[in-house]
Amino acid sequence: MKKISSKLLAFAVSGILALSSVGCGGTPKAPEEPAAKAAEASSDNAAKEEAPAATPTEEKVKLNVWHLWTTDADANAKSFMKVLEQYKAEHPNVEIEIDATENEAYKTKIKTAMAANEGPDVFFSWGAGFAQPFVDAGQILPIEEYLTPEQKANLLPSQTANLTYNDKLYGLPFVSWVGILYCNKEMFEQNNIKVPDTYEELLAAVEGFNAKGIVPFSVGAKDGWPLMFFQNVLALRTAGAEGSNAALEKKVPFKQPEFVQSAQMLTDLVKAKAFDEASLAFTYDEAKVAFLNGEVPMFYIGSWFAGEVQDDKISLVKDKVVAKNFPSLAGTKGNKDEFLGGAIDCFMVNNNTKHKEAAAEFAAYVSEHMAKESFLLGAGLPAWKVDTTGETIDPLVQQMVDLANGSTGFVLAWDTKLSGEAAEKHKTLVQEVFAGTKTAEQFADEMDALK
């Protein structure tokens, strides 16, 4: 009897183990099934699904939305939250599930999810090189046909170039950014230094601040891209917007005096001690804090940063900052009214979503309304026609609007214009130029060697 019972026990236990392990072994596969089903369903049932969504009946729709605004201080985060509340109030039948991930981690996460066909219904993305693989794989919904005529009329055609692939619109922008030289007016005045308009004045300012023991520029070179901005904008000055874009589109080589000069000027800035020697150990977040604390007089970054400058909870320099375009350079192809920047941030809709109509409507609604809200909060310039009568525009934002309204050309940050491998190599090359391990000629040669 005892033997039988112990045997029975053994079988029972192993049975339970086997069952539970089957459960475990199955889990890695489990998420794929609904995704696959969703893919089938979306193609088969597209027509069926669209019908109820088109007429806003009370059918419950659930949308997964991913974005990258993890800090509440971020202007786009504030405007997104506001627009989301509005949307929810107007669309009680749509349930929105939000998932926010920090910038660098977000890039990894969205790529992995899209590769596994588990992407969200609507997601924040970048245009140009970043979304190219998604579009090539047919994972993004061409969104134009889902826009209402009013929306089509309101979307500024000049802002969609980076989101258009094969003549089709795949993403909806909300704001465009421009590269801005933020100058701490107070520090300039205290040290009797002129806020630079020309490159000579910039060099004079660098020298002047160094003489007072103040580091002139703050840059998060560890992250790569903030440092890359300097080379990019220098190239914009030496080669002009047209020249830069032509080289980035592989129409002309980088091995030209203009691009060699752009790298050489960065080296010269380093030699002139324009940057902290330890910049390669600072992230963007650390670098911006130095500026927000009023320790460093100059910071060159996108217009999205204005919101943080004017937020007195995190900034000690509110209302002490003037916005400038990067100083002009005499005797080159570049023009002083050209900007680094463009509309690249956008919302995209997953082609495999179950609710194409609702997802596209959500993306359009949020993009259009965020254009206004983000603009008012200083995140950038609206990519849609917005009506701002009766709204108070922050003075720093107004300065940027005035600057950008007079712009004659744009070049995107090179890492968004290039894709994947080339973008990473480019950032490394700029870091190497910064550290002095690559010469300006090597920089140009290796830029040409990129795929």
Place this chain on the structure above:
Amino acid sequence: MDKVFSDKKAIFLFVFPAFLVFFMIIIVPIFFSAYYSTLDWNGIGEPTFIGIKNYIDLFVNNTDGFTMAIKNSFLVAFFSVFVQVPLALILAIVISKGIKGEGFFRTVYFIPVIISTTVIGQLWMKVYQPKYGMLNKLLDILNLDFLQRNWLATPETALGSAFFVIIWQYIGYHMLLLYSGIKAIPTTIYEAAEVDGASNFQKAMRITIPLIAPMIKVCVTFALIGSLKTFDLIYVLTKGGPIHSTEVPTTLMFSSIFLQNKYGYGSSMAIFIIVECLIFTVFIQKFFKAENITY
């Protein structure tokens, strides 16, 4: 019970579930990675089969400094095995001798192991911070200003600075393993040695170390394998920078796959790391094959 253990069906029933889990989540992905490593694939679009071209790019036509990354990981491994484990052994022997506050020291040395690596990384980033960091401030107070460096910003110091943290963090882990091994040695052996007039040093060399040799083997294996696949601390502290001076194979793998969209190439790195770890494990097993000593 004996009957159950000699029953083939029972053995199968007991082993199969665990084997199935192991197979599904370890073995199968390895084979998938091996397959991916023969592809030219951006992770999303259509892959093309390119044979061993990824491996040729890795070792022959290399452009991203993979061999330097391997060298760096070997350096970590060297310091782990020849600095970290011996230090852990000394600490374990000292605190297991019943010194005052044994529990306190054991806990203190173990704390870095419990703290999340990200937190450790952030902590040390602040220690190394050139302006207000503790290390440069300390050098300032000691009038050793000439030793001050931009620790994580210059390629010459970044590697050493990152390695120091890796070594430091896991000393407590090895110490605890060795400590538990020492505590399992019967006290009667030590008492007998004391009667014979053995010194503390002799007791450590002749009794403790030989008896915990299996545990030392475990520590050396963990230290070696752990350092070959080290990733998290490097990623948090330097992200492989400045200008790739602190890259290890895992950080390069991460950047190939997730930043540069080269799934096939990244997978070939993963396969290399697996093979490398297997070879070293076999090597350690051979090296420590000496007979089990008991008294």
